[in-house]
Amino acid sequence: MADVLNLLASYIKQHPPLTNCDGVLSWNSSIKKSNNKFNFYLRSWFRGYRLRGGLSDSLQKGPSAILGRAPNGACLKLKAEARSRVIETKKRRILDEEQLATIHEIFQDLNEDSFDEKSLNHAMQIGYESFCEAGKKIEKKLGKKLELFRPSTFLQFSQDDRGRINTEYLYGFIERQSMMDEMYVSISSFDRSETGAISREDFCAYLKKKAVDVPRICKLGRDDQANWVLHSCSKIFFLLDVKHSGRVLIHQIVHSNPGKELLKAATGLSPQEEKTNWFSEVYSKFIHGLFLKLDENRVKSLSRSNLYKFNERSLCSAFVDRVFEEHVTGGRMTYESFLDFMVAMTWKKAEASINFYWRILDVDKRGYLTIANVNFFFKDIMKSSQERGNSTIEAGDVVDQIFDMIKPRDPTQITLKDLKDSGVSRQVFSLLTDVNGFWRFNEVESLPSEGDNDGTY
Numbered sequence: 487m488a489d490v491l492n493l494l495a496s497y498i499k500q501h502p503p504l505t506n507c508d509g510v511l512s513w514n515s516s517i518k519k520s521n522n523k524f525n526f527y528l529r530s531w532f533r534g535y536r537l538r539g540g541l542s543d544s545l546q547k548g549p550s551a552i553l554g555r556a557p558n559g560a561c562l563k564l565k566a567e568a569r570s571r572v573i574e575t576k577k578r579r580i581l582d583e584e585q586l587a588t589i590h591e592i593f594q595d596l597n598e599d600s601f602d603e604k605s606l607n608h609a610m611q612i613g614y615e616s617f618c619e620a621g622k623k624i625e626k627k628l629g630k631k632l633e634l635f636r637p638s639t640f641l642q643f644s645q646d647d648r649g650r651i652n653t654e655y656l657y658g659f660i661e662r663q664s665m666m667d668e669m670y671v672s673i674s675s676f677d678r679s680e681t682g683a684i685s686r687e688d689f690c691a692y693l694k695k696k697a698v699d700v701p702r703i704c705k706l707g708r709d710d711q712a713n714w715v716l717h718s719c720s721k722i723f724f725l726l727d728v729k730h731s732g733r734v735l736i737h738q739i740v741h742s743n744p745g746k747e748l749l750k751a752a753t754g755l756s757p758q759e760e761k762t763n764w765f766s767e768v769y770s771k772f773i774h775g776l777f778l779k780l781d782e783n784r785v786k787s788l789s790r791s792n793l794y795k796f797n798e799r800s801l802c803s804a805f806v807d808r809v810f811e812e813h814v815t816g817g818r819m820t821y822e823s824f825l826d827f828m829v830a831m832t833w834k835k836a837e838a839s840i841n842f843y844w845r846i847l848d849v850d851k852r853g854y855l856t857i858a859n860v861n862f863f864f865k866d867i868m869k870s871s872q873e874r875g876n877s878t879i880e881a882g883d884v885v886d887q888i889f890d891m892i893k894p895r896d897p898t899q900i901t902l903k904d905l906k907d908s909g910v911s912r913q914v915f916s917l918l919t920d921v922n923g924f925w926r927f928n929e930v931e932s933l934p935s936e937g938d939n940d941g942t943y
Contacts, residue, residue: 569682573674576667578630585628586661592623593653611650614640634660665749670740672696683733690719700752702767710771713821717770718748720825728838777824787818797922802866805919808846834912843915844902854899860885863918870921888914 581589596619597610612620614637621635642659643651676692677684684692693715697703703714721744726734739745744764751765760768778784780792793806814823830842847855849862864881872878889897891913894904905911916923 566680569674569680572682573671576671579633579664579667580671581628581660581664586657586664588627589620589624589660590657592620592627593657596620597653598650610653611646611648612653612656613648613650617651617656632660634663662749665753666740666745669745669749670736673736673739677736679733681733682737683735684739685733686719686723686727689722689734689739690715693718696752700765701754703770706767710767713774714765714767714770716822717773717825718765720822721764721829722748724826724829725833725836725838728841773825773828774821776828777821785818787820788824789818793819797920799870800920800922802863802870802919802921804863804866805846808849812845813842834915835909837906840902840906840911843911843919844905847918848902854896854901856899857885857889860888860900860918867918867921867924871924874921876925884917888917 593610593612596612596616598612598616617635617640621632624635625631639659640651643655645651672695673684673689673692674682676688676695678688679685694711697706697711697714703711706714722739722742723734725744726738726742747763748765750759751763755763755766760766763769776796777788780788780795782792790806790810793809794801794803796806809827810817810819813826819827826842830839833839834843847859847863849859861881864884868878868881889900891910892900892904892908894900905914908914913927917927918924
């Protein structure tokens, strides 16, 4: 590290950059001032890297954006050193079962018994002084200081009338943070680019290794495990790689809802959770079973006529045609494309899903939807509905209802921003693409919830 700093300091003395990586701090040509500002700049850069837990925004733009006119070799050394520090810090924070047991024992010794009127149970609580004392005892027992024992951590938890927090919640928080740090380090070991942003190929390699540790997945055959890897990777990259860069920040994966869902699957699921967790063996087999049911000729891809039969032909033909026009190459939908399709269908409120549907609905590529665009899909819904023997509804009523739900800034057209800001994308997509979804909404004026994690990534 000293070599890197000396190299950069020497270069900056001779060629002081005009601004730092964020374009905020201006430097003049004075060598004396340059030294101080360089040190401040370097500390700020490391702090930004650490807070992001990996790749910074400027780092994604390439070495030249990090150090201005500094030599590329120095940039690469600095990136490598920063990444190494992040990983080493997270490694130190990982706790094994014995250390977690020690923390739990210390909490038990400091607990103050109290009665929780809401749950009608006795809850174990500690105040701030006991919280600080626990931090000191844990540091002494484990031989290392846990950064989590800070005022900001204590304030994250709800307090009783005496300012105490529940130690079981605190212990669960510490355990999850340790597991997330372990997950970060593990994924980083597969990041061949060493940038803190992992590619799809490298993440699949991580999942192959992870399959050995996930309960029930490790017992699957080779083909089923390969399907699980594709299945798991699809949700992570579809929802998090919104800009389709081919990479996702490891920090983003670990702290996202899909990442936490994957972590939960690795630690064990209840029978009910197996049915709802995307990364479980049950869910993976369920989605693959849907694909096999549609793939009647067993050619490992779907045609339009195959997808028309999805969910008992509930999707309108105009929607299926547009899916193939916008999201399928070569005229056949592969299993990977089908997985993206299923993620979009399931989490309609996520930004990536809204973008997915928008490309389909914006038939004219004008950047907004008109009444004619909405009518185009609604008429197909009514056609499918009539074929099922259902009654018809006036198109004007439904179109007016959709515009009222979204409340666009221009009352004659709906933009992508209008749709995202409205918070009703799930209902709108179901109304215009799915016959069953349309009639559910028409009957109860609200669709069933898709779960707590849709759209919050």
